[in-house]
Each structure stands twice: as structure tokens, then as C-alpha cells.
Amino acid sequence: MSMMKNLTKGFFKENPVLVLALGLCPSLAVTTSIENGIGMGLAATAVLVGSSAIVSLLKKFIPGSVRIPIFIVIIATFVTMIDLTLQAFIPALSKSLGLFIPLIVVNCIILGRAEAYASKNSVFDSIIDAIGMGIGFTIALVLISSVREFTGTGSLLGYPLFQLMGIEGFKGSIMMILPPGGFLTMGLILAFMQWNRLRKKAKEGGR
């Protein structure tokens, strides 16, 4: 597989959240604003790249029967590093992501890539794959969070769009910021993906 294809497959075709339905907890919990979505996406990408590189470096030394605990320890090490880094340099983001930073450890995307890709491929390929998957995760988070932030507060990236257009007194629907909004947005986006897939299939079948 060419390098470019390896990188971009995670963006849409094999998007970890929208197609493979992995890593659902953080993609619902932290997507109340785009800022949080980007922060979470980048933090998870950093962990993913680090752990994929180490796993693929050590793939010859890790015995098959205890590979899962070893992967988890490697991932947890990177999560701790990211957690401490965020606390030191971006305390505001660290506070708003809160519990979900340590929970990157149990994000199935990261363990999934370590198991399915990094433990079988070369270091360079694994890093490229990890970057692609990380960007795909970030894209999904930004997509969900922009829907929720816009409908919930009427702003994008913290800019109140309606007020800027001169419409005063706009109030978003609180529901979209609260948990039901997360489930609803996710359901509708997944429905759109499925609709698109079915449409493509029907097109190919008709030809």
C-alpha cells in the first residue's frame, strides 16, 4: 500500500469513530465545544503515535500470550505523559476534559491499532497509520462538536455567530450540550454515513 493511501485511509474510508464505531465514549462526552473536541483529538493522536511506534519497535520481543497487558502498560505510560503535559501547559483544557484524559487508556482505537496494525508492521508504517487514524478521530470529534456547539449555543469555536450577524437574543438549545444531544448528533451522523454507503452500493449495483 502506498504511504499516502496508508495515511488517508483513516480520514474517511476507515474513520475510527464514524465507520468502525470505536472510541465512542470520548467522542460523545467531550464534544460540547469544538475546542474540547480538537484538544481531545490531538491528545489521543499523540498517545496513538507514541504507543504505535513503541509497540511496533518491540513487536519481536512481546510474547503473544501477554501482549494485551503489555500494550496497556505502554499506552498508559503515554497517557500519563500527556496528562502531566496538559496539566502543566494547558491547565484550562486539562480541566474541561477532566476524567476523560486518563480514560484515553481504555479508548479502543488505540489498543485496536496496536493489536491490528502496529504489532504486525514496520515502525514507519505504524507511525503513518497512527497519524492517519488520529487525524480521522479528530475529524470525527470536530464534526460532532461543531454540530453540538452550533445548535447548543449558536456559536462556532467560541464566536457567537448570531450576535456577530446582528441577531441579538439568540439562545441555543441547552439539550444539545447535555447528554441527549450527544447521542442524537451521533445517531444522525451515523445514519448519514450509512445512507451514503447504501447509495454508493446501489449505484455500483445498477451499473
Next chain:
Amino acid sequence: MDFSHLVVIAVSSIFINNFVLGRFLGICPFVGVSKKLDSAVGMGMAVIFVMTLASIVTYTIQKFILDPYDIQYLQTIAFILVIASLVQFIEMFMKKNMPSLYSALGIFLPLITTNCAVLGVAILNIDSTWADGTKYNFIESAWNGFTGGVGFTVALVLMAGIRERLELADIPESMKGLPIAFVTSALIAMAFLGFSGMSIM
């Protein structure tokens, strides 16, 4: 030992801040294992069991190892390792001594290691404080783990009951499977939002 604290924890983690519908912990098994009522009940029981034990063990680790030696930054690594080995241990113990229980819950146990509700409740037990600034004590932590598991089971069983009926319903092709599951959970979550007006502190 304040008995009222236990009531507050129970109501809060089952209804007001339900682990799945209010805190978004454990979404993967919530969506993945909610197709059949039987397996939902089995998964729920396994999660209650593991969450209670994990709360007890991680609280002990925090109080007697991490705090005295001032190595709290190792929390994430220590907790996930303890949870993973605990789950493995429970699985081996059950297989040997309780084969009937193992055949009912066994297949769900490996999935629980990567269930964020378990690690989530362990960290929440350490981080949560009461209004007067005191932390959860040992019994409150264990109780929080148990009721958190009950909350997870309530959500999972509700969802499974609805999904069993949805199988027979005529829904648009593109909504089938995951999308309709999420929309359904949005509706359940809305109903649970009603509890947020409740306050007993």
C-alpha cells in the same frame, strides 16, 4: 459513618448522573451488548461485580501505596494494571470454582477490562469530594462502585428491551443498526434528564 451519604451516592449514580446516560462512561458495551435482553442482564451483573471489586481494590491501592509514597502520578498505570489483572483473576477463579456462573458471565469478562466505566469509577472515587471538602471513604467508594454498576445495568436493560422490539419495527434502511440505537439512547437520556431536577444534598 454517615448513612445519608450512601443514599445520596445511590440516587446520584443510578438516576441523576447515570454512568451511561449522564456521564458517557461505558458507551461501547452499552451499544454493543444491548441487542438481546438475556446478554444485557448477564453483562450488567458482570459489570456490577467488577466495578464493586475494582472500587475496593483501587481505593486500597491509592490509600496504602500511592498516597504514602507520594506517587499519585502513577495512578492511571497502577489502576489499569490492577483492573486488568483483577478481571483476569476473577475469570480464572470463576472457571475453576463456579462453572455455572462462568458459563453465564464468562464471555463478558474480557470485554470489561476496556470498559471505561470501571476505570472511570475508580478515578471518580478518588477525585470526588463532598460539599464539606471530605473525600469518599472506603465504604462510600465500594458503594459508589456497586450503585454505578446498577445504574449501568438499568440503562443497558432498558436499552435492550427497546432494541428487541426495534428488530421487528419497520425503519428506514439507513437508520438500521447503530444510528437508531443512538437515537433511542438520546430519548432515554432525555427521560433521565428529568432526574436532574432532583436534589437531596
